[in-house]
Amino acid sequence: MRGKFIGEYFKDMTTTNYTATNSSVGIVETQYYTYAERGKEHKLESGDTLGPITLAYETYGELNANKSNAILALHALSGDAHAAGVHKGQDNAGWWDDMIGPGKAFDTNRYFVICSNIIGGCKGSTGPSSINPATGKPYALDFPFITVADMVHAQRHLIDHLGIERLLCVSGGSMGGMQALQWVASYPERVRSAIPIATALKHSPQQIAFNEVVRQSIMADPAWREGNYYEYGQPEKGLSVARMIGHITFMSDQSMEEKFSRRLKSGKFSFGFDPDFEVEGYLHYRGANFVKRFDANSYLYITKAFDYFDLSGKKLIPHGKIIDTRFLVISFKSDWLYPSYQSQEIVRLLKRRHVDATYCELNSTYGHDAFLVEVEEQTTLITHFLDKTFNGYLVVDRYGI
């Protein structure tokens, strides 16, 4: 299996932005937690119920005695619980391996890092491709609609199960950032700090529009069969086009120019409709890869969930409520999918409510993918922010300031 994100693809190409380090959490194993058994089904925001629910998760580092060093890492749309290290017998590192590990931004020598998958997904957690206990077949479109709040609600059960009362930090990029914000909205007293990266309080019409095109391209494929394709195989054409659209939005004009320019795959025009340009080849490659690893129905359900997401106004922090969660908000200059103005909206809301917060727009050319690729500056910000959250101002003397 190939790596999951374009970030890894970029790493092969650049040495400047990728800090190569040999420190890894090593061999890890995905674990599973199941709850909401029969009679105790999870009530969803839509009013429907779901159960039993399994969540896939991984952990790195050690939980300290008073359980105060736990960090929850939250993945983006197509991510999974495998955030760091490698699985036995395989060599693909986790999706945030550059950021999670000994001496890294989320330093596993000091912190206990949990990465939880989401409900609705297809990476070991309950989703549309899971077996519906009522029928013995995959849920397909019988799977209930889920929201980001439902995903976070499920994760809270996992955190309860791990015996952690208060998380030191919740953090993630893109949809992972939405989950981090949702954690603050749903359970502010259980979150000491939040690091939402390249994310938004709500999707703009443009973001919803991209997601709708993504969904329509899946559903327009006859192989989708109204969602009942599990006996026949994935709607490969539709799903791969959906992913191609995604990859365009993850890059910037400049990063595409630098990476592909107008270079041709075979040096000359074919005067046919096969991919001529390298950028076309790249998108086809990404699309073809994606259908091997991600369930089309999950893509539909999850994109819908984050289109519904909206914590604007008083929904992040209810009126009159005082929260002591600290924030580090990060955005990237060239990210046009989740532009900086959306992070600034988060910041404005925090200002109005006197929440202790830091905001930094990092100067990257990598577009939305920057949160996976821009390791160095994110590491500086996150390392020190976590240090301050964990140790208070005592830390500062250590730096000799």
Added chain:
Amino acid sequence: MASEEIRIDHSIIYSIVEPGSRVLDLGCGEGDLLYPLVRDKQVRAQGIELDDKAIQECVKKGLSVFHDDIENSLREYPDHSFDYVILNQSMQEVKKVDYVIREALRIGGKVIVGFPNFAYIKSRLMLFFHGKAPITKSLPYLWFDTPNVRFLSITDFRDFCAEKKIRIMEAHYLGEGEMVSFWPNLLALNAIFVLVK
């Protein structure tokens, strides 16, 4: 940075700010002014800074900073969000000075403004005898390479406050390494004013 001598303007502002107060520093740079206030006086501090490298330095010091320019950073704050709003050596880089001072007085109880005095004697001499744009310790930039967009004297600023009905609670005048007690508009390199509505 650790061993760098404390700047005289910083030590004056440090002595003005009451322990435990809420402070907003507009154009906080690397946090050299805010950090001692947080460490020794348990101030609740927030910085605003445009330079992302400087923000990284602030975060290393454990400070909370927003990446923004000064003019855009004030609107969202409710009235009286801070006890002090500081504009030290940043007012002269702001275009809408009137707006920024008014907003600072809205969201803060007291506003501390520190700025270089354009009417300092060496500036006057340079302009008069050499006919050149002055370069002094407090205005060290060449004309084509300065971040400053506003040039003012201490008298100008006093006139401004009088016209805008802003009360000056305290004034401190800084010369070359010592305080200036007379003819400040001629002898001071920098001035620090504490303003209230």
